[in-house]
Amino acid sequence: MKKTEPAASALNKKKKIPDSYVILFAMLIIASIATWIIPAGSFERTTENGAAMVVPGSYESLPASPTTLYDFFLSIQSGLIDSANIIFLVLTIGGAFAILDHTGAIQAGIMKLIRKTQDKKYALIVAVSIVFSAAGFIGALQTAVIAFIPIGIIIARAFKLDAVAGVAIIYLGAYAGYTIGGLDPITTGFGQEIAGLPIFSGLWFRFAVYLCILTATIAYLCYYISKISKDQNRSVLGDIPFPAEVENNSAIPSEFTHKHKVILGYFSFCMIGYVIGVFNLSWGLHEMAALFLVISLGTAVIEKISANQYVSLFIKGAQGMLYAALIVGLARSIVVVLENAYVLDTIVNSIAIMLQPLPGVLAALGMYVFNLAFNIIISSASGQAAIVVPVMAPLADTIGLTRQVAVLAYNFGDGFTNIITPTSGILMASIAIGGVPWIKWLKFVMPLLLIWILIGAVALGIAVAIDLGPF
Template sequence: MEVQTVTSKEKKRKKWGIPDAYVILFGILVVIAVLTYLIPAGEFSREEVDGITMVVPESYQQVDSSPATLMDVFLAIQEGMISSAPLIFLVLIIGGAFAVIESTGAIDALILKTIEKTRNKELLLIIGVSVLFSIFGALGIIVNAVIAFIPIGIILARSMKLDAIVGVSIIYLGAYAGFNTAFLDPLTTGTAQQIAQLPLFSGIGYRIVIYLAVLISTIAYVAYYAKKIKKDPSKSVLGKNPFPKMEQRDEVAHKQEITRLHKLVLAWLVVGIGIYVFGVFQYKWALNEMAAIFLIIAAGTAILAKMSPNKLVAEFFEGAKGLVYGALIIGMARSIVVILENGKILDTIVQGMAAVMTPFTSVMGALVMFVANLIFNILVSSGSGQAVIVMPIMTPLADLMEIPRQVAVQAYKMGDGFTNTITPTSGILMANLAIAGISWTKWIRFMMPLLLIWIVMGSVFLVIGVMMDWGPF
């Protein structure tokens, strides 16, 4: 009887020990709502320039307070879901499309072929996958859609007898190693340079140097962790359960040849993604067009596999169902920004950042800009959203402090990219972790050393940028 009571207490402790991602986000939402009563409300004037709504520098003024009520807290969740609808439905559609592709066996066959080619060469696989996704990240074409590839990363990690952390890292951190500089991303770097009145994608040479340094450090860190847990599985951050969410498709078949159908399906997937990449640069396609492309990919796959319409629908919705938890968390994260904006304290926070930066020298000012963006990104994890809020303030500040505008853009970009990998307000991060079954606290434990490495490297590159007077080209 006594033993049962102790066991029951231990179970309760375990149950309360690691909060769910939704619980963490709701807790942050409540804290932000309380801050609307403590931080003065204020607003900048805004104007539209070439279709982009920008903050007018030195236009900040305090306004009537608009603190969040209890009803506002719960309304913010609904509003967050609505405003994040394009991304939420993109995640569900990609999940459905990949389920259709997987039902043909093409993904399993490709993974088995990859495993066969890289057998006992874990480093080669980590490098190959990370480099591929970093290029996608640098182009800004897959950062939001990276969620769809997480299951593949986990299966690859399982095949190497590693853990889910490695599976998420080679895909997600690979993509962010590129997105941290995003030297050819029109939505983040492009928007920031437009606001800073710099030529589009100028300064690309130095940005590629930064990209390579960040990528190499990321691969080295993930490879070191993989080698450590390969040698001693007990050193995994995830403890005794290295793959918390391997309910379905725990293992792929031991032997499976790549058939003509598999090649056609994989080629069709590559063509679809290629068309989307072309559309991004040629027609400025965004999330909605990506969703449409993946619907076309799913339909085309069904035709190639001679799949019945009913089978197509069944497979699609089975895949989408598996990502509902991860998709809706994006809207939950967005609700925090809704409270910040509706409570009118977001602009006050930006004004506080500007006031802190002004007294510093050019080198110190660049570093303060970087730190301020690292912190601000924890509240606003949208790259393009952060650009239109902070760049109109940072551009004139950079001129006053004799900081090259390229450095200001890079301080924003790395600030945005680096802390996106840890902030619980990032719907993409929380969705990735939810799909993999990794708790946010365990991810932080793994990620913090790499984040500190990135921050030190970023600081060095910014100082060099100031000292060499990094110009537009």
């Protein structure tokens, strides 16, 4: 049977959309070519409290070390090894949620919540976003956000939305708080410590900016959800709201049983334990992966799942996450190429030289724009702080800016572009879990990013105008 012209056209258009792996591989090629153009160089580094930090004014040129064809392919292997903690976390989460999904506890619990709120989806979505943003604000959800993406997908399916909305409810909610990092020891705390500022100083100002970011995010989410609720074809995913790899055809239980409550109570208890561990025992990705094994095993015991069935369900769930897991390693390989060629310090030093003669406000905005761009290469908050803040803080002194402004420029730059940077393993894993191509996510989130950037620019201007100090 011959395809109609519109159908064939739609099919051809779909074929033209590159897969996220293709995009990342192309970026790896570009990064490798850049190492032949950008001069190599390095700052001296000192180690303080276990973190390597650059010494301002110590930049020196180095012999060129461009990426060879051998280095190019080896970087992919190195990226996978460097990202092993996130990769195995994603696989473990996939296995654990397959066990939870089999019990129907999360689905039944969400449906019960929806019925209790009398189908007030906006109220529920806003509440979920606020809770996750608060967790992001205190630094509890930067990496842990991956674990909750499947719950966002379940909420989106229940409200007949799309996978983009499911990812956004959780991811954008968390990162609306994380971008400011008011009480995050890894971003704000570390950056202020390097700059010689009191830890978590300027909290009142950061909280005011956080409220603006959160309000803009919730408004944007509600606008998108309203748009696709009226017409599903207005979804950025088109007429396939949930890609086949995340579509779940199992029936949602009609009754929220006592066993479901026990399973959700056990899951909540474990996650609360993890949050306590983060703040008191410095827990990280390794402990989270172990915790999800504990969650899956405990759930299997409560549900009385046999050993063989447990293995079958867990492996099937992990297999479903393989795409999301491996893409993290490919994203990391781009950073490996740039680090091994010693070009990152050259970029930082060049920008510092360009900013030095600029007046206060322009210099602050210049720092901000640089950090926004640099975060696309180095998405690690602590990694970016260790490279950028030791250079920008003394530079702020010479320009006449406060060091608090320099740290804010780093904070906003590091935080905002986390929602689009393809070198972020957390982002790429989160959207891959939802089956959302990076190009589609970019199309959805770019207007919001521009709003965030504008809010950040205004906030920096105010910080310069009021001479925002250390307290």
